[in-house]
Amino acid sequence: MGWFFSTSKKEFDSIDFSILKTDMHSHLLPNLDDGSSSIEDSIILVNQLNKLGFDNLITTPHIMSDYYKNTPDTINKALDKLKSEISEINIKVSAAAEYYVDYEFKQDIKKKKFLTFGENFILVEFSFISKPIKLKEIIFDLQVNGYTVVLAHPERYSYLSVRDLLLLKERGVLMQINLLSIIGYYSESVKNKLKRIIDHNLVSFVGTDCHNIHQANLLHKCFTDPYWHKLVNSGKLLNCQL
Numbered sequence: 001m002g003w004f005f006s007t008s009k010k011e012f013d014s015i016d017f018s019i020l021k022t023d024m025h026s027h028l029l030p031n032l033d034d035g036s037s038s039i040e041d042s043i044i045l046v047n048q049l050n051k052l053g054f055d056n057l058i059t060t061p062h063i064m065s066d067y068y069k070n071t072p073d074t075i076n077k078a079l080d081k082l083k084s085e086i087s088e089i090n091i092k093v094s095a096a097a098e099y100y101v102d103y104e105f106k107q108d109i110k111k112k113k114f115l116t117f118g119e120n121f122i123l124v125e126f127s128f129i130s131k132p133i134k135l136k137e138i139i140f141d142l143q144v145n146g147y148t149v150v151l152a153h154p155e156r157y158s159y160l161s162v163r164d165l166l167l168l169k170e171r172g173v174l175m176q177i178n179l180l181s182i183i184g185y186y187s188e189s190v191k192n193k194l195k196r197i198i199d200h201n202l203v204s205f206v207g208t209d210c211h212n213i214h215q216a217n218l219l220h221k222c223f224t225d226p227y228w229h230k231l232v233n234s235g236k237l238l239n240c241q242l
């Protein structure tokens with residue numbers, strides 16, 4: 001009993017994101033998706049993330065056949081514009097993408113060269129409602145084409161259990177959790193699922209998935225959270241290798 005009370009009251013030191021160096025999931029480029037809606041906001045977001053400790057931002061606009069028809073060309077043009085506006089900030093900014101897995105995406109695997117980061121990592125997201133059809137086939141197709149699949153925010157798909165995620169990991173899929181899930185930003189159930197994911201040592205990357213200034217202003221709340229500390233101490237995070 002004494003142990004329970006002492007740990008429940010334990011205060012954690014503050015660890016900022018400089019320990020990660022790199023954020024590899026965000027929506028900082030203006031007017032490409034549901035992220036930043038102006039170059040002014042994009043500049044503020046880069047500054048904020050820099051203040052939180054990041055010195056390398058790999059931003060990842062949505063590519064989604066129905067809603068966000070971004071291409072390497074639209075993304076790189078927006079990236080060049082942002083880079084020209086932030087030359088005074090001591091930070092590296094580059095771009096990949098967050099690909100929505102659907103029928104069109106599957107068709108594109110053999111036809112297109114996807115935007116990736118690091119060692120040909122491709123960031124993918126699923127529908128929040130139902131599991132993608134032929135998921136095993138899609139993962140396999142990506143892997144035989146040289147990609148390593150990184151699943152964005154697995155804690156947010158209510159239809160995927162921790163066991164499902166363990167099976168995906170066995171297939172070579174790496175997991176990227178959202179920092180805001182740690183503080184319960186999306187929901188209490190997402191937060192609880194995330195804790196079980198962390199307890200199973202399933203996390204390879206963490207990302208801000210930052211879309212706006214409101215989210216950027218909440219991120220510092222992670223710094224003293226025990227599960228953030230547990231992630232840092234897991235020795236499994238690959239962000240600083242990017």
Ligand SMILES: [Fe+2]
Pocket residue numbers: 025026027098152209
């Ligand atoms: Fe995202």
